[in-house]
Amino acid sequence: MGGPQRRSGKSHYAISKWFLQCSGFLVSGAFCVVLLAILLAGPDKRDAGNNALANSTLFLLKAIKTATNSSTTDAFTSMGLATLRVGALLEAVIVESEKREALLIEMETVQAVETYNTSVQILLNYLALRPEGWWRSGENSEIVENMWFLTAVTCHALVSVLPEYFLAVDNTGAHAESLVRGLGFLTKASNGAFGVISAVNKTVPSPKAVTWPRNLSHFRERNASNLVDCARAGDYGSWQNFCKSTFSHVSRLEVRRAAVLEELIVLYPEYTPLRLHYAIVLTLSREAAKKAVAIDFIAKEQMKLHTRSHVDALHGPMLLLCKTFLLAGGPFVESASADNTSRIDLWFEVLDALRKVGDCETLQRPFNDTEQSSIWRRHFRGVERPNAMDAWQVARFFDGLRELKRQIASSNLDHSSLSYPLGFNGCSGEGLA
Numbered sequence: 191m192g193g194p195q196r197r198s199g200k201s202h203y204a205i206s207k208w209f210l211q212c213s214g215f216l217v218s219g220a221f222c223v224v225l226l227a228i229l230l231a232g233p234d235k236r237d238a239g240n241n242a243l244a245n246s247t248l249f250l251l252k253a254i255k256t257a258t259n260s261s262t263t264d265a266f267t268s269m270g271l272a273t274l275r276v277g278a279l280l281e282a283v284i285v286e287s288e289k290r291e292a293l294l295i296e297m298e299t300v301q302a303v304e305t306y307n308t309s310v311q312i313l314l315n316y317l318a319l320r321p322e323g324w325w326r327s328g329e330n331s332e333i334v335e336n337m338w339f340l341t342a343v344t345c346h347a348l349v350s351v352l353p354e355y356f357l358a359v360d361n362t363g364a365h366a367e368s369l370v371r372g373l374g375f376l377t378k379a380s381n382g383a384f385g386v387i388s389a390v391n392k393t394v395p396s397p398k399a400v401t402w403p404r405n406l407s408h409f410r411e412r413n414a415s416n417l418v419d420c421a422r423a424g425d426y427g428s429w430q431n432f433c434k435s436t437f438s439h440v441s442r443l444e445v446r447r448a449a450v451l452e453e454l455i456v457l458y459p460e461y462t463p464l465r466l467h468y469a470i471v472l473t474l475s476r477e478a479a480k481k482a483v484a485i486d487f488i489a490k491e492q493m494k495l496h497t498r499s500h501v502d503a504l505h506g507p508m509l510l511l512c513k514t515f516l517l518a519g520g521p522f523v524e525s526a527s528a529d530n531t532s533r534i535d536l537w538f539e540v541l542d543a544l545r546k547v548g549d550c551e552t553l554q555r556p557f558n559d560t561e562q563s564s565i566w567r568r569h570f571r572g573v574e575r576p577n578a579m580d581a582w583q584v585a586r587f588f589d590g591l592r593e594l595k596r597q598i599a600s601s602n603l604d605h606s607s608l609s610y611p612l613g614f615n616g617c618s619g620e621g622l623a
Contacts, residue, residue: 303352
């Protein structure tokens, strides 16, 4: 599995680089089209809202052109600010369209959405082209801050602004596609936050407490948990609320992912892969749901698994791992068992499920890349399926297993019975990158 994924990564990098190189030419053409459309419409044919949207779209096009030509972090940060401005105006259009539905298909709106979407794709590719580990302590603190800001702007677009617009125009496919792209990007953001801490501490961070590197001044000056300085961009539509509720702490990224999955499950209620991701988030998140809610959801999924569509081969074992984690008492749930199953029995259930999963990489991606991914693509228009677990969740999962091992250590089990299957050596929370 490692080989194809490496080739896929190189291919994605090449595509991202090619897209950025071509973007300048595409934006020049789009700029002319938008400018011509505005001139033909004339000021007398547009109200103040449309005029503001048209002007902001032109400004964003200029910012895109500057960023793609210069490729500097400052230029892309300015482009991110311009993206927020257009996004806020689009949100206002969506609200106003409840009274004037025609606003959604007016020229200014359509051009703004196309430009906004282009900006988001360029930001995705720009962030993908950053050297691996850009968030590490050796980077310039201002660059790191700007990268996190652009990450938040991109997430805001993918899981808030664009889905709302696509929902308003009844484009369910594009709505779901944007949400799934956002889900994957939120996972990458969570892994990036994990990397910041592990790079500095030289060990796997405890999810109980997060302290940012001292040499990153922007983190030191604010609340130590914040990923993004949400106030720096000003008040643009839903931006402040989204940013503070998603990037105020690494645990909030999990809550946002749970909310995205809930929205997707409403759209595709019987599509099982979504429910696997949701069960894992509920199980391993500190804040997404209470323990009883998570256990109830998993129990219902186990009973209804045969009625769902496109079931992953490891869906059952993964549900079992989630259930035993909760019953045994992880680091963020009550320590008492919720049923009569003994902790030793739970431990052997865990070992059996881990053997079926095979190794740490599959634990994070418990689906067959060559077969099951085609099912995912059919439903979500070619969007890559994100990992089911992020780095924080893997560490938290093994924290829970270590606690279970500690609780049964006084039993008469031999040493081999307390060992993980071979495929999980090195992924039990030590040295995980």
